[in-house]
Amino acid sequence: MSPRPRPVRATPATCPCGLPSAYDDCCGRLHRGETRASTAEQLMRSRFSAFAVHDEAYLLRSWHPTTRPPGIDFDPGLRWVCLDILGGTEGGPFSTAGTVEFRAHYTERGRPGELRENSRFVRHDYAWVYLDGNISK
Template structure:
């Protein structure tokens, strides 16, 4: 059983994998944020694009071949609960690129689209080092 990249104490299959496979939907903005981080970690571009608001979604998404996502920390949340229509999640994502450690910090905005939580936009607070 491999643990979920999102940092919650469950296996990937039981946690974010269910969302990636379409077996469950995110109930909160934080759950969607965690599942999107996991999608970056496992290279699931399809899920990332499906969970992106159509008004801000890119046409395609690529991954850096030497970038490995290591750990996610949720810093703060605002709104984004089961009864909300909007929310923000501030997070820190640690990574390694060609053996060098780095950290990205972002405040992500989420909204509901057709009843489902989707990523709208993000403000990067610190840029990944190259």
């Protein structure tokens, strides 16, 4: 019996993170491991895109090992549609920690919603990773 082909995940033409670039040239490069995020905001954007395209491997890889869940349960009725960066602290190329406040817009079974969070990021093994966040309404 021949091996079963891996399913090919469709990728959006424009990047879900909100920057005016094609997904393959923007967050897709981080998801494929071709480069690493140089700032906490870039990691935040790439993680939003990973949720949008259901890239579990990238999400887990970019999560701090002390707070990382064993897996991601993607809700098939939830679609991430837009990201607004509201602010942040530190998190630059030479920082070791930072925060990013964002609002993520989604639809859940056709109904619009939003998630607002102030996320904390740190450097771990020389790479930016998501540590945790405070969700607000």
